[in-house]
Amino acid sequence: MEILVCVKRVPDTAENEITIKGDGTDIQRDDLVYSVNEWDNYATEEAIQIRDKVGGAVTVVTVGDSEAEEILRRQMAMGADKGILLADDAFEGSDGRGIASILKAEILKGKYDLILTGAQADDGAAQVGGMLAAMLDWPYASLVNKIEIDGKKLKIGREIEGGNQEMNEIELPCVLSIQTGINEPRYVGIRGIRKVASVEIPSHGAGDLGIAAGSVGAAAARVKRADYFTPVMGKGAEMLEGSMEEKIDKLIELLKAKGGLK
Numbered sequence: 001m002e003i004l005v006c007v008k009r010v011p012d013t014a015e016n017e018i019t020i021k022g023d024g025t026d027i028q029r030d031d032l033v034y035s036v037n038e039w040d041n042y043a044t045e046e047a048i049q050i051r052d053k054v055g056g057a058v059t060v061v062t063v064g065d066s067e068a069e070e071i072l073r074r075q076m077a078m079g080a081d082k083g084i085l086l087a088d089d090a091f092e093g094s095d096g097r098g099i100a101s102i103l104k105a106e107i108l109k110g111k112y113d114l115i116l117t118g119a120q121a122d123d124g125a126a127q128v129g130g131m132l133a134a135m136l137d138w139p140y141a142s143l144v145n146k147i148e149i150d151g152k153k154l155k156i157g158r159e160i161e162g163g164n165q166e167m168n169e170i171e172l173p174c175v176l177s178i179q180t181g182i183n184e185p186r187y188v189g190i191r192g193i194r195k196v197a198s199v200e201i202p203s204h205g206a207g208d209l210g211i212a213a214g215s216v217g218a219a220a221a222r223v224k225r226a227d228y229f230t231p232v233m234g235k236g237a238e239m240l241e242g243s244m245e246e247k248i249d250k251l252i253e254l255l256k257a258k259g260g261l262k
């Protein structure tokens with residue numbers, strides 16, 4: 001099975017204190033530590049497990065700048081066979097539709113049976129997977145937490161309200177957005193990273209993909225971020241300060257004081 005996993009390079013929330021830029025346009029991106037979007041890591045692991053069961057290849061693809069290559073290498077160290085970088089100044093500032101149309105152009109150049117995305121990324125829009133499926137006119141299922149191969153079909157589990165589970169059949173080729181917890185992503189060691197350090201990663205731009213200038217990127221974005229801010233704290237709300245351990249200790253104290261913990 002030919003599987004493509006869409007991965008995004010995102011600020012690592014475990015490693016950074018995220019603050020918002022004064023002009024409300026974005027987060028402060030100087031000196032941030034980046035990693036692969038958590039959901040995409042589960043998607044890559046799932047793709048590798050499927051390939052190991054039924055054969056085929058796993059390709060990881062990202063829309064980003066040259067620095068995004070590092071997450072492709074990380075996923076290749078995990079076990080993905082190939083990486084593709086989609087980079088062009090024309091892609092900068094794309095909205096979800098823009099990202100999905102860039103990915104679609106790359107997908108149509110290949111011959112994939114299954115496209116996996118994360119259920120959501122750092123901007124939390126949860127839109128790229130669904131839009132991509134609609135653009136390709138392929139079936140789509142969201143929040144997938146189980147995949148079983150059944151010939152030309154897949155049996156997929158979805159997490160639904162109240163802790164219940166739904167099982168569906170879906171035809172290939174299809175797009176699935178993957179929920180965290182579907183598997184246990186394997187550890188990526190330094191040795192694995194070194195092994196793929198010099199593997200060539202092709203980079204495709206707007207021209208290679210046949211994407212018309214101005215059809216993606218900031219100028220083509222139909223969803224424009226108008227503001228980005230931390231909401232004013234509500235009455236009685238308290239923000240816990242300190243390290244994670246200190247915050248946990250304070251929270252336990254507070255819960256005990258309010259009778260929530262014995």
Ligand SMILES: Cc1cc2nc3c(=O)[nH]c(=O)nc-3n(C[C@H](O)[C@H](O)[C@H](O)COP(=O)(O)OP(=O)(O)OC[C@H]3O[C@@H](n4cnc5c(N)ncnc54)[C@H](O)[C@@H]3O)c2cc1C
Pocket residue numbers: 005006007008009026037039040061062063064092093094095096097099116117118119120121122123124125126127128129218221223224225
């Ligand atoms: C400088 C800057 C300017 C921006 N300007 C705008 C703007 O004007 N309007 C706007 O709507 N958004 C803007 N964005 C947000 C950006 O385009 C979002 O990443 C995009 O809308 C996707 O939303 P999301 O991250 O919430 O992805 P989701 O839809 O939540 O992601 C779901 C899945 O889609 C896949 N995916 C998402 N992004 C990528 C990617 N880059 N490469 C490969 N796979 C991916 C992954 O599998 C991911 O798990 C901007 C971002 C930056 C950094």
